[in-house]
Amino acid sequence: TPTLLWFRRDLRLQDHAALTAALARGGPVIAVFICDAQVETLGSAPKWRLGQGIAALQKAVADKGNRLILRRGAAIDVIPKLVEETGATAVYWQRSYDPASQARDAEVKAFLSAMGLEAKSFKGHLLFEPWTVQTKLGGFYKVYTPLWKAVRGREVPEPLPAPTRIPGPETYPSSEALGAWGLGRAMQRGAAIVERYARVGADLAQERLAEFTSGALRHYGEGRDIPGEDGTSKLAENLALGEITPAQCWHAGQAELNRGNPGAEIFLKELVWREFAYHLLHHTPQILTRNWKPAWDAFPWSEEASSAKFTAWKTGRTGLEFIDAAMRELYVTGTMHNRGRMIVASYLTKHLMTHWRLGQAWFEDCLIDWDPASNAMGWQWAAGSGPDAAPYFRVFNPETQIEKFDADRRYRKMWIAEGQANPPASALQYFDAIPRSWGLSAQSAYPAPIVSAKEGREIALSFYKTRDF
Ligand code: FAD
Numbered sequence: 001t002p003t004l005l006w007f008r009r010d011l012r013l014q015d016h017a018a019l020t021a022a023l024a025r026g027g028p029v030i031a032v033f034i035c036d037a038q039v040e041t042l043g044s045a046p047k048w049r050l051g052q053g054i055a056a057l058q059k060a061v062a063d064k065g066n067r068l069i070l071r072r073g074a075a076i077d078v079i080p081k082l083v084e085e086t087g088a089t090a091v092y093w094q095r096s097y098d099p100a101s102q103a104r105d106a107e108v109k110a111f112l113s114a115m116g117l118e119a120k121s122f123k124g125h126l127l128f129e130p131w132t133v134q135t136k137l138g139g140f141y142k143v144y145t146p147l148w149k150a151v152r153g154r155e156v157p158e159p160l161p162a163p164t165r166i167p168g169p170e171t172y173p174s175s176e177a178l179g180a181w182g183l184g185r186a187m188q189r190g191a192a193i194v195e196r197y198a199r200v201g202a203d204l205a206q207e208r209l210a211e212f213t214s215g216a217l218r219h220y221g222e223g224r225d226i227p228g229e230d231g232t233s234k235l236a237e238n239l240a241l242g243e244i245t246p247a248q249c250w251h252a253g254q255a256e257l258n259r260g261n262p263g264a265e266i267f268l269k270e271l272v273w274r275e276f277a278y279h280l281l282h283h284t285p286q287i288l289t290r291n292w293k294p295a296w297d298a299f300p301w302s303e304e305a306s307s308a309k310f311t312a313w314k315t316g317r318t319g320l321e322f323i324d325a326a327m328r329e330l331y332v333t334g335t336m337h338n339r340g341r342m343i344v345a346s347y348l349t350k351h352l353m354t355h356w357r358l359g360q361a362w363f364e365d366c367l368i369d370w371d372p373a374s375n376a377m378g379w380q381w382a383a384g385s386g387p388d389a390a391p392y393f394r395v396f397n398p399e400t401q402i403e404k405f406d407a408d409r410r411y412r413k414m415w416i417a418e419g420q421a422n423p424p425a426s427a428l429q430y431f432d433a434i435p436r437s438w439g440l441s442a443q444s445a446y447p448a449p450i451v452s453a454k455e456g457r458e459i460a461l462s463f464y465k466t467r468d469f
Pocket of ligand 1: 338
């Protein structure tokens, strides 16, 4: 009898435990993607990027002699309907960890089980299930390094191979057209620019990993911290949608480590930062919306989304070149270097005294590698309100960061056109990518700093002195 294979954030056919189990069951596989509330509520860039990823998966499934069925609606309605239409007796999917998806999946599982059907979820989005990593006292980890030490020596199973063929049913259930979902609609003209930087689909994700392991990973120890250099994997975009698995990345990193490259250990550690984010999300789901340390509820952050300061930050016009370069990189490429993310988040929450939730929401709208766990953890870490956070007195100084990480001005030149006789294409693309309503052009004058590095630091520190955060 048929198995319904429900794709969500696992847009691949390799290392896919649910697919492997569906094939092992025998019988035809009916692959489905559902456009539900989880999809509808995505920010504009992640939603556009998801649409691209689904198109790539459609093609990959077709190449295996099957068809990806697209349906819109709540999973709790769509899945029983598909079960009825196809006679499927089992529904398989890869596990998700955010509270909304977990609630949805629990409801679907309970419903199917009550009908006497097999409903099963599989591991793959993470290296280690969050509930299997425990402190000696049986609690969860609130600090990264002990978690890293706890998992470092664990065995990560070899990734599963992709099938050569996925048998389909004799007649397929009807499918909606992907174009009709309008997943790219909110991106408007920005998509045409971001598209040049995205690498969509499982095949390109594998290519990216191979290129990285034979290239930038060799110098990752030093290169990963320089935003003007192509020194990181950029795999976050693919990991976010499950176009590649962390296990595939882990094994590639481990192989490089075995070849004697010490930088590879740092890469493995970064993959475990992602695990840490999901560990925290699982154990403290409030990390998504509330100060992880409640003492920060008293901090007088501005939550005014239309303030001049927040607008200047969003549009890359704070007058601090490093901040503006990073914010423009975000708008043009749909990603931002990790060093940039840390500095712009610190600047927004400390120098501009603006709530991390506003920054988190802006990233959620702009990042093609948006990930609920890493984004929330990153913001709360930078703001000081989160677990393992930078100590409150650590206010990044954007000017000294420039000296340290962009001494040759490469990053700034890449993204800020103003003041350059011959700005590179990337700096000009920003003006093509932004909405017209921002009223900016390459001829606009570059602004004076809205809040200087020194002034901002003093403002933030004066608030910290008012109480013990
Ligand atoms: P690489 O350097 O190649 O690292 C390999 C992988 O390790 C990444 O793809 C990622 O999966 C993981 N990783 C690396 N650093 C971190 C980290 N600090 N936290 C969690 N995982 C990490 N990452 C996202 O994937 N999505 C987000 O929405 C996101 N938002 C962030 C917001 C803020 C304010 C901050 C400070 C960080 C955020 N990060 C986020 C983490 C990090 O910046 C990105 O994962 C990284 O820049 C992605 O680039 P890369 O794939 O080239 O990373």
